[in-house]
Amino acid sequence: MVTSLDVASRGCSHSSHAPGRGWRRTVFAAAGALLLGLAGCGNESTPAPKAPAGSTPAPAAKTATPSATPADPNPADHPAPAQPKASDAPAASTPATGEPILVGHYASMTGKEATFGQSTDNGIKLAIKEINAAGGLNGRPLKLITYDTKGESKEAGNAVTRLITNDKVAAVLGEVASGLSLAGGAVCQQYGVPMISPSSTNLRVTQGRDMVFRVCFTDDQQSYAQVKFIRDNLKLAKSGILYDQAQAYSKGLRDDFATLFTKMGGTIVADQAFTGGDTDFSAQLTSIKAAGAEIIYVPAYYTEGGNIALQARKLGITAPLMGGDGWDSEQLAKIGGQAIEGSYYSNHSAPDQPNSDIGSFIAKYKAEYQGQMPDALGGLGYDSAMVLFDAMKRGKSLAGKDLRDAIATTKDFKGVSGVITIDKNRNAFKPIVIVQMKKGQPSWVANIDPVKP
Numbered sequence: 250m251v252t253s254l255d256v257a258s259r260g261c262s263h264s265s266h267a268p269g270r271g272w273r274r275t276v277f278a279a280a281g282a283l284l285l286g287l288a289g290c291g292n293e294s295t296p297a298p299k300a301p302a303g304s305t306p307a308p309a310a311k312t313a314t315p316s317a318t319p320a321d322p323n324p325a326d327h328p329a330p331a332q333p334k335a336s337d338a339p340a341a342s343t344p345a346t347g348e349p350i351l352v353g354h355y356a357s358m359t360g361k362e363a364t365f366g367q368s369t370d371n372g373i374k375l376a377i378k379e380i381n382a383a384g385g386l387n388g389r390p391l392k393l394i395t396y397d398t399k400g401e402s403k404e405a406g407n408a409v410t411r412l413i414t415n416d417k418v419a420a421v422l423g424e425v426a427s428g429l430s431l432a433g434g435a436v437c438q439q440y441g442v443p444m445i446s447p448s449s450t451n452l453r454v455t456q457g458r459d460m461v462f463r464v465c466f467t468d469d470q471q472s473y474a475q476v477k478f479i480r481d482n483l484k485l486a487k488s489g490i491l492y493d494q495a496q497a498y499s500k501g502l503r504d505d506f507a508t509l510f511t512k513m514g515g516t517i518v519a520d521q522a523f524t525g526g527d528t529d530f531s532a533q534l535t536s537i538k539a540a541g542a543e544i545i546y547v548p549a550y551y552t553e554g555g556n557i558a559l560q561a562r563k564l565g566i567t568a569p570l571m572g573g574d575g576w577d578s579e580q581l582a583k584i585g586g587q588a589i590e591g592s593y594y595s596n597h598s599a600p601d602q603p604n605s606d607i608g609s610f611i612a613k614y615k616a617e618y619q620g621q622m623p624d625a626l627g628g629l630g631y632d633s634a635m636v637l638f639d640a641m642k643r644g645k646s647l648a649g650k651d652l653r654d655a656i657a658t659t660k661d662f663k664g665v666s667g668v669i670t671i672d673k674n675r676n677a678f679k680p681i682v683i684v685q686m687k688k689g690q691p692s693w694v695a696n697i698d699p700v701k702p
């Protein structure tokens with residue numbers, strides 16, 4: 250199998266050796282500058298206004314259906330201010346003792362996409378801990394309220410309604426899954442409270458919603474990278490597709506992929522669907538095998554991705570699979586085992602990616618979470634929170650529209666998942682990473698620069 254880096258690795262022209270000390274210094278200096286900058290607003294004399302709910306006309310709180318359960322029964326998990334660790338944050342100039350600024354997070358903390366919510370929540374908590382340790386925002390500590398969506402869109406809507414109408418959060422972070430961000434985004438838009446999704450890539454998530462942002466690339470870019478890699482690097486021409494017809498994310502990628510793959514000279518030899526939660530994929534895989542697919546495109550989440558790989562190998566299919574960012578979980582290899590080895594997926598970052606700032610974040614995350622290796626969602630969660638806090642610092646006030654305007658002008662923000670500039674459609678634009686599963690780990694293969702929309 251061809252895994253040459255030459256064609257697709259345009260974004261990474263340097264060697265893949267570990268970066269030297271100078272590089273590390275720059276990264277830490279940048280992170281420190283951000284923290285100092287954010288903490289610096291603790292010395293400003295104008296107090297920040299309170300959370301925006303009072304200033305934004307909101308429908309009656311009766312519409313709240315608080316069936317979502319608090320994800321964290323132990324509020325001591327997010328103390329504010331957090332204790333600074335000498336190693337990772339500048340010393341606090343002023344302790345954050347003011348009234349807390351409430352930030353909401355809705356996430357799949359349980360269910361079959363549980364690692365999505367857990368990793369993201371870890372990343373957000375790390376960001377909050379750092380900001381609070383450095384004095385908070387205008388002397389006010391940040392406080393996170395997380396509700397579990399269980400990976401269900403109805404729960405997502407309920408969780409966001411509750412965050413806004415009961416808890417009166419200033420802004421909402423989440424969700425990971427596009428379908429859930431579509432549901433939660435509708436609520437944020439209705440109430441005029443800004444939302445930043447760390448990682449929902451479906452195009453519709455931010456469309457027509459001026460309160461909804463994301464800090465990741467979009468699926469038109471992701472599918473382009475997948476097709477480009479299959480055609481130019483792997484030089485394969487016949488693809489099968491097996492997608493989740495119940496997920497906006499999966500359906501969107503399938504549509505884009507099918508169009509692009511054909512446009513770039515390939516043929517879709519079999520196009521099969523399942524519904525999330527299904528456990529038997531043998532009928533679909535048998536058709537794909539019979540059609541002679543050289544690669545199988547599976548834009549699903551990791552639970553189905555791992556199971557599909559297992560069943561494909563049982564049926565004697567040797568063709569590699571290609572997934573999207575939805576595969577990104579340590580659970581992929583736990584479920585797929587040997588069957589997932591050699592397959593590829595596109596992602597936002599890879600731990601062994603050359604020329605990236607991700608190394609210093611991985612070290613901080615591991616120090617905080619008992620040596621646990623962050624997946625891409627840890628970094629994206631951290632970035633979504635830091636982009637929000639930067640906007641809170643720059644904005645005229647914390648009221649919905651002022652905060653929205655500040656988020657919208659985010660430019661060249663140095664995130665751990667790459668440089669973030671929010672465009673006029675409230676999306677970010679970043680290179681896509683292709684990884685291959687090797688010995689149970691995603692291993693960096695290429696960076697692909699997306700085409701400008």
Ligand code: PHE
Nearest residue numbers: 426427448449450498574575
């Ligand atoms: N992009 C996926 C979606 O929109 C979510 C996801 C992002 C999952 C990154 C894993 C890693 O549904």
